[in-house]
Amino acid sequence: MNLLRAADKGCLTAAEAVAAGELFGISGNATRVALARLAAAGLVDAKTRGSYRLGQAGVALDNEVSAWRSAEARVVPWSGRWIAVLTTGLPRTDRAAWRARERALSLLGLRELQGALFVRPDNLDGGVASVRARLASLGVGAETPVFCADQFDDALDQQARQLWNADELMRSYRDGCARLTQWLAGAASLPEGIAAKEAFLIGDHAIRQLVFDPLLPDPLIDAALRRRYRDTVIAFDQQGRAIWSTFLAAARARTTVSAA
Template sequence: MKPKPQRLLMNMMMAVDDRIVHVRDAIRACELFDVSSNSTRVALARLSADGLIESCGRGQYQLTDKAHRLADDLRGWRTALERLVPWSGRWLAVHCGDLGRSDKPVLRRRTRALQMNGFQELSRDLFVRPDNLAGSTDAIRQRLYRLGLEPEAPVFALSELDSRRQQVARTLWDRDTLETGYQRTTERLHRWLDKAKDLEPEIAARESFEIGDEAIRQIVFDPLLPDAMVDQQARQRFFDTLLEHDQVGHSIWQRLYHEAQSQG
């Protein structure tokens, strides 16, 4: 399945240290994924219209400040586990009862923000997650707003839940699915790392993106549950293997990009 050109281009631009990309190099990179030059140019135009990239010279683009903020949030996966602190049993909550439901784009952004921060619905319009992340409630609140939750939604700490709701809340996340996901992705990353050095550069770049992009999405949307609710050793193995894959993949894309520049 082809990756969406816009997503592919954003990932490529985030991988380039100077973050300036020539159109010709973007076209060559997208061709590795069977994306036509016309589709690449259309994707660049749409990213520009969305305010995520901007022209910085003839046939050159760079990320905008808006994209940098988004990129910094996405890159936060590399330090995700450093955010974990011991869980006292307290919860964080978001109440969405006063928010609209008819604007589909707004609803998608709201849902995405809640999912990226590990919230699940405990009762109608009340979303919760364990309060086991470093930083204040206000820091979580601002991250939710930045990622798309409407500022009208109250974000607050729950110091106590009754025993029934406490029991229900602890089962909102599918532990088996999370742990199976850690194991399967770890094994897949290891298999690729074992063969990466023997692959042609173009094939290695394509595969590193396809496998890595899926795995990074997995950690970006991981709820970061406390030890009592998930196998933290399986999660740590997955995370460490993903970091190793990311370093290898980044070096492959860097080399490929600079080779393309030297040929251009």
């Protein structure tokens, strides 16, 4: 799915996927099996024979994942209120549905406060209605209660504020800025295949961190440092996309020559 974002017009051929997999020591057969499983899950669709694009389920997930670039625009001042989601009564026997629900809660920065009660600061534009809609788009049923909570006692409020490790988050922002900036400075001297592999691994880690970033407000974290890290990741992602576009174009050209 990450490769589909870098592919020309959002379309990835099996040959391009196999060439990319080989960079990471993944066999062509394993890559094709992965594509088939993604297709079975509705995350990708076969556009033509041997050519894939995001499927309906993949588009919904990709829309949420891809929003990391503009996520700061969703942040509003925090009044101290919380958005709460109560998952009591939701079935756990359906493992696929349970995993999708856990992923959705994590994507929106929700953490479990007490038995099945998940919370996050109410500092996102649109408040409860927006969070409810985003959870629904990610497969969390409409029957799930999503509401605002603003009368925690002092002890519970302090417990909620400590659900996220702010020191670890800020350290990851600082270290990430340094690591990405250093790689970008030396990227031009790397062979094409090595540059593509490293850009994927380093960029994927950085983007995943931002995708699952809880977007905490200033009283809980240094939001300016988070914004600086996001700007650095955006610059890295632009360079990484250019590298992968070149790599996939070369793989496509080799396939065309072989077929001829």
